[in-house]
Amino acid sequence: MWILLIEDEERLGHSLVGGLSEEGYTVDWAKDGLEGEAMALANSYDILIVDWRLPRQDGKTLIEHLRAAERSMPILMLTALDDIDHRIAGLDAGADDYLPKPFSFEELLARLRALLRRPPLDVLEAVILLGPLEVNTKRRQARFFEQVLALRPKEYELLELLARHPGEALSRTVIAERVWGDPFYVTDNVIDVTIFGLRQKVLEAQTHASRKTVRITTVRGVGYCLEHEPDGFSR
Amino acid sequence: MWILLIEDEERLGHSLVGGLSEEGYTVDWAKDGLEGEAMALANSYDILIVDWRLPRQDGKTLIEHLRAAERSMPILMLTALDDIDHRIAGLDAGADDYLPKPFSFEELLARLRALLRRPPLDVLEAVILLGPLEVNTKRRQARFFEQVLALRPKEYELLELLARHPGEALSRTVIAERVWGDPFYVTDNVIDVTIFGLRQKVLEAQTHASRKTVRITTVRGVGYCLEHEPDGFSR
DNA sequence: AGAGCACCTTAAGAACACCTTAAGGCGGTC
DNA sequence: GACCGCCTTAAGGTGTTCTTAAGGTGCTCT
Numbered sequence: 211m212w213i214l215l216i217e218d219e220e221r222l223g224h225s226l227v228g229g230l231s232e233e234g235y236t237v238d239w240a241k242d243g244l245e246g247e248a249m250a251l252a253n254s255y256d257i258l259i260v261d262w263r264l265p266r267q268d269g270k271t272l273i274e275h276l277r278a279a280e281r282s283m284p285i286l287m288l289t290a291l292d293d294i295d296h297r298i299a300g301l302d303a304g305a306d307d308y309l310p311k312p313f314s315f316e317e318l319l320a321r322l323r324a325l326l327r328r329p330p331l332d333v334l335e336a337v338i339l340l341g342p343l344e345v346n347t348k349r350r351q352a353r354f355f356e357q358v359l360a361l362r363p364k365e366y367e368l369l370e371l372l373a374r375h376p377g378e379a380l381s382r383t384v385i386a387e388r389v390w391g392d393p394f395y396v397t398d399n400v401i402d403v404t405i406f407g408l409r410q411k412v413l414e415a416q417t418h419a420s421r422k423t424v425r426i427t428t429v430r431g432v433g434y435c436l437e438h439e440p441d442g443f444s445r
Numbered sequence: 446m447w448i449l450l451i452e453d454e455e456r457l458g459h460s461l462v463g464g465l466s467e468e469g470y471t472v473d474w475a476k477d478g479l480e481g482e483a484m485a486l487a488n489s490y491d492i493l494i495v496d497w498r499l500p501r502q503d504g505k506t507l508i509e510h511l512r513a514a515e516r517s518m519p520i521l522m523l524t525a526l527d528d529i530d531h532r533i534a535g536l537d538a539g540a541d542d543y544l545p546k547p548f549s550f551e552e553l554l555a556r557l558r559a560l561l562r563r564p565p566l567d568v569l570e571a572v573i574l575l576g577p578l579e580v581n582t583k584r585r586q587a588r589f590f591e592q593v594l595a596l597r598p599k600e601y602e603l604l605e606l607l608a609r610h611p612g613e614a615l616s617r618t619v620i621a622e623r624v625w626g627d628p629f630y631v632t633d634n635v636i637d638v639t640i641f642g643l644r645q646k647v648l649e650a651q652t653h654a655s656r657k658t659v660r661i662t663t664v665r666g667v668g669y670c671l672e673h674e675p676d677g678f679s680r
Numbered sequence: 681a682g683a684g685c686a687c688c689t690t691a692a693g694a695a696c697a698c699c700t701t702a703a704g705g706c707g708g709t710c
Numbered sequence: 711g712a713c714c715g716c717c718t719t720a721a722g723g724t725g726t727t728c729t730t731a732a733g734g735t736g737c738t739c740t
Contacts, residue, residue: 398697398698399698402697402698402699402700403699403700403701405699406699406700406701428697428698428699430697430698431696431697
């Protein structure tokens with residue numbers, strides 16, 4: 211396994227290279243954002259560990275460049291900040307996971323293992339098809355019976371999450387975590403209102419259809435669930 | 446599973462109680478160190494979640510007191526501090542694990558499962574099949590002879606519990622704990638009424654079947670039991 | 681056989697969860 | 711700096727679900 215570590219702090223970098231090598235990884239070490247980008251583009255690493263704060267070019271920009279260049283290797287972001295906003299920004303930019311500093315070496319290893327086990331981004335369905343519903347995750351656009359749904363950002367994210375787990379009840383907490391990036395400080399009502407808007411748009415697009423093939427059901431006491439009836443199939 | 450949460454932040458506490466309840470845990474919430482200590486000493490919780498920084502008495506002191514009083518339940522410590530030293534101090538005081546804030550809800554659940562030595566979610570069967578009865582735990586929906594049973598939340602939980610232990614008599618105490626999250630303050634009558642509703646719906650769905658293949662029997666003096674006859678088996 | 685007990689069945693009030701609407705605030709854009 | 715769209719909050723309405731209570735039924739043990 212070939213790792214690129216992009217980290218400017220000398221001591222941390224040194225010990226990480228040492229520790230990861232002992233674990234059997236091959237580690238390259240770039241000490242600033244531009245050097246890191248060049249190395250990441252030039253070689254096909256299995257995984258990147260990127261500090262958020264870097265000289266010459268910050269981690270977020272670097273990740274955005276890589277993703278724009280269609281590099282899909284998993285990226286673990288190191289953030290020294292206690293600030294959830296930065297993590298979300300990082301995940302939005304295309305990082306796959308984050309690790310707040312300071313962390314234990316065991317934690318780092320666990321995250322690396324998790325990311326390397328995960329299928330690469332381009333294996334994740336780019337377009338989710340559920341009967342007449344089509345969610346294009348790259349364009350962040352949903353279509354229903356050929357018409358584009360005019361979804362607001364939060365509505366889209368919610369729909370994508372539900373569509374990735376069809377027929378599965380998702381709890382409000384999980385929804386808050388995945389859509390808002392914060393499992394705790396999101397009140398239920400926010401989710402309810404967003405669901406309401408989403409439902410309206412889905413139903414509206416479906417008014418002309420003979421049968422409701424996709425619907426968002428409420429699972430009382432738990433959360434919501436996107437149900438999808440394949441055309442007259444039985445299982 | 447009975448959890449004591451000791452946390453002073455109102456909102457975080459609120460959402461933790463909510464989220465953990467959704468996951469089927471029973472949660473008591475103490476808002477400062479002294480109240481938490483009193484509650485922990487008075488009851489036998491399965492696990493404690495303790496904030497490091499608390500009014501009136503900090504988490505470390507609380508943990509030391511509990512361990513001095515021979516209370517050995519697992520303790521998960523929440524630390525807002527980026528400082529590894531505090532984590533180590535907490536572990537020295539007798540905590541079993543720590544979780545740095547901010548954390549994701551999934552992380553919290555994973556730690557709880559680890560401490561409670563529960564099997565990870567993916568080991569539990571997602572769909573329980575008992576002849577014509579099918580319990581889909583992801584969707585929280587039960588089917589019988591292909592028809593969906595319109596179960597209320599408590600009815601569903603009860604059925605899932607029974608279906609996980611077919612042919613096994615489950616006592617009212619166990620049922621109260623798993624379904625209501627409270628082994629003590631649930632009167633028998635509540636359980637009886639819920640069983641009644643469940644039975645009715647199961648029987649109704651079974652009226653057309655030639656033989657009753659699944660039935661909920663009463664075990665006098667103990668509780669209830671879901672019996673399932675695979676193929677003309679009698680006892 | 682009779683008393684006592686455990687469980688069944690029904691109905692109704694209270695509590696709860698969710699839906700729906702509207703308005704305020706925040707951030708981005710022109 | 712004004713506008714616009716989106717997110718969030720709040721509050722009232724609605725339907726469902728839980729719990730309680732009370733009377734009935736049928737075991738079980740003396």
